[in-house]
Each structure stands twice: as C-alpha cells, then as structure tokens.
Amino acid sequence: MKLYEYEAKEIFGQNGIPIPQSKVITQPSELEADSFPIMLKAQVLVGGRGKAGGVKLAKTEAEAREAAERILSMEIKGIPVKKLLVYPAVDIKKEYYLGFVVDRSARSLVAIASSEGGMDIEEVAQKSPEKIAKLQIDPILGLQSYEANELGRKIGLEGKPLLQFSKIALNLYKICKKYDAELIEINPLAWSEEGFCAVDAKLNVDDNALYRQKFQPKAEEYTELERMAKDAGLSYVSLDGNIAIIGCGAGLVMASLDIIQKYGGSPANFLDVGGGANAENMRQALDIVTRQEGLKSIFINIFGGITRCDQIAEGIVEFSPKIPISVRMMGTNEEQGKQILDEHGYHAFDSMAEAAQKAVELSQA
Numbered sequence: 001m002k003l004y005e006y007e008a009k010e011i012f013g014q015n016g017i018p019i020p021q022s023k024v025i026t027q028p029s030e031l032e033a034d035s036f037p038i039m040l041k042a043q044v045l046v047g048g049r050g051k052a053g054g055v056k057l058a059k060t061e062a063e064a065r066e067a068a069e070r071i072l073s074m075e076i077k078g079i080p081v082k083k084l085l086v087y088p089a090v091d092i093k094k095e096y097y098l099g100f101v102v103d104r105s106a107r108s109l110v111a112i113a114s115s116e117g118g119m120d121i122e123e124v125a126q127k128s129p130e131k132i133a134k135l136q137i138d139p140i141l142g143l144q145s146y147e148a149n150e151l152g153r154k155i156g157l158e159g160k161p162l163l164q165f166s167k168i169a170l171n172l173y174k175i176c177k178k179y180d181a182e183l184i185e186i187n188p189l190a191w192s193e194e195g196f197c198a199v200d201a202k203l204n205v206d207d208n209a210l211y212r213q214k215f216q217p218k219a220e221e222y223t224e225l226e227r228m229a230k231d232a233g234l235s236y237v238s239l240d241g242n243i244a245i246i247g248c249g250a251g252l253v254m255a256s257l258d259i260i261q262k263y264g265g266s267p268a269n270f271l272d273v274g275g276g277a278n279a280e281n282m283r284q285a286l287d288i289v290t291r292q293e294g295l296k297s298i299f300i301n302i303f304g305g306i307t308r309c310d311q312i313a314e315g316i317v318e319f320s321p322k323i324p325i326s327v328r329m330m331g332t333n334e335e336q337g338k339q340i341l342d343e344h345g346y347h348a349f350d351s352m353a354e355a356a357q358k359a360v361e362l363s364q365a
Helices: 005-014 061-071 121-127 145-154 159-178 207-212 224-231 250-262 279-289 309-319 334-343 352-364
Strands: 023-025 038-042 055-058 084-088 094-103 108-114 132-136 181-192 195-198 202-205 235-238 243-247 269-272 297-304 325-331
Touching (some): 005 159, 005 202, 038 061, 055 061, 061 084, 094 121, 094 159, 108 121, 108 145, 108 159, 121 132, 132 145, 159 181, 202 207, 224 235, 243 279, 243 352, 250 269, 250 297, 250 352, 269 279, 279 309, 297 334, 297 352, 325 334, 325 352
Parallel strands (some): 243 269, 243 297, 297 325
Antiparallel strands (some): 023 084, 038 055, 094 181, 181 195, 235 269
C-alpha cells in the first residue's frame, strides 16, 4: 500500500528526518506563502508527476495561483489531482538518493544510496552503476551506525554531511521497520547550506502487515477491475496479455501463468478465487476478467480440495462466457463438475499442460 508524499513526510518529520515546512491544499484559494519561491506538488500515487506537469516551482504569488489552478484541474495517468503539497523551495546544492527495499531472495532489507539523486534509481543503475552503494542489512542486528557511515562514505560524503547522512539513514531504517515498509526512499535527499533535507518522500507499506498498521488502502491504488475483485474478495492483478487466468490458490495461478507462457501465450491477469470458492465466486471472476479489453481466451485451472468442482462448473455455466475457454478440472466432485460442463458444451481436461495448450491455441485462432 502506497502513502501520499505528504503522509510519508509527516512520518519522516516525526522520526527525526529534516523535511520542509509544508501545507496540503485542495483549492487554489487556500494557497498561502510568506515568501517565494515555493514548490507545488500534485499528490497522486503514481510516478511521473514532474514529466506530466504536476510539480511546479513558483517564484511569485501570481505564478503560484496559476500553477495551483492548473495542477488541481489535471489528471495524471488517469488519476485526478485532488490535493497539492506546498512548501518553500530549498536552495539545493547537491542531490542524493537514500532508500531501503526488501530483497526477497536474501530475506533481508537492503540499503541503497547514490550521489545521483533526483533521478530514477533504475536509470542511475543502468547508466552509472558505480555511483550506487548497496548494503545488505542483518535482519537480527539491524542497521548499525558504522554501516550507515560506510554507506555515506561510498557515495563521497565526509565530515558534517556524513554525520547528518548517517543519522538520517538510521532514522529511515527505524521508520522502515516500524511501519512494515517494503520500500522507503528519499529522492532527492537535498544538501543545502542548512544541511540535508528530504524534499521528496516515498513509503510503501507491506499489504500483509496492514492488520497492525493504521493505514487504509487508497482507492486510486487500484484499477477499476482490481477494485471490483477486492470488493468480491478475490485476488486480482491486471497484466498485458490476451489470455485470462483463473485458478484456485495463488501457487496454482502462478503455475498457470508460467505454463501459458511456456506454450507461447501471454497472460492477461492473475486471478485467484481462493480455496473453498463457490459458483458465485466463479461467476464474479469471469465477470471481472471478461471486462478486460483485447481478451482472446480464458484458462480456468481448478484443483479441487476444499473447492468443489461442481460448484465451479455451475459458476461457469451460469455466466456462460462469450470468450472461448479452456478448463482443467480435478479434485473434489470432479465427475459431477465435468458432467455439468459436458451438458453445456464445455470440455474439461485432466492435464494442466493440455488445457494450457488449448487456451493458447484458442487465443491464436
């Protein structure tokens, strides 16, 4: 789950990280500034705000009001801008990057720092990998002061800037742990005559930890289909292909995506109806996936344990998809399920490979 920049900055400020004094507004009439220049930044949960015109530097009150009116009337990647973060512009001498991300293969957090802030860290990694410093953090010991100092030295800091950087890194790590962040970053971490300041902030909370966090997911985080799936209690992720994938159990759905790709197909989504799915769950799942544009076929992969195959078959028949489907069905009440499908002109395979190949063939027909 993503937080808005102003929410992340509030948390940063409460935990010892220097941030600009800022205000959130929803109307141009709320704009107040004691001095100029000021920054105006659209508060949306997507990247590319600057390129889209959602981040502006205003040197006068007239410029600020004009920018506020324009940004608050914008849509960025289809999301309307409803809030603006306003703060005094920082006289930046040098921009750095600092962040922590979960490295799932190493089962630990990794600290990442760079002397090239203000750019996407992926772009820096591609163009100037020598300017990126990484540090794998022991999950038991946590980030130590000497490690934070070492990270700062690797990006060319020394003296007072190094000490300030080290303190910020330690505080950012504490926030990361406290709020169950899977990604937390400051980009840029700006150096000015007053010292370091986090002029931007990103904090993504692990969805699996939301039960112990106070945050609520924002509606704009999800596409329309993802919201429909969430409301129906289904796990759904949109992809870019043309073969819809429906299965029972996340592992089985992941295997379904893999086998579709193995046979030359392109998955259009990930949809897990979950264990114990019934006819209504399957009907809802089909309703969701068939709304995606460009769909050519549907691959339904069911291995029934607590999920009853006859219930799944009833859901398929009730919805009666107009898009060609390929079904693999095994497990509880398998024969009843296959009989229901046969009676309505559908065939269910025993083999996942055969059903996947059929789904790919249907998508190419």
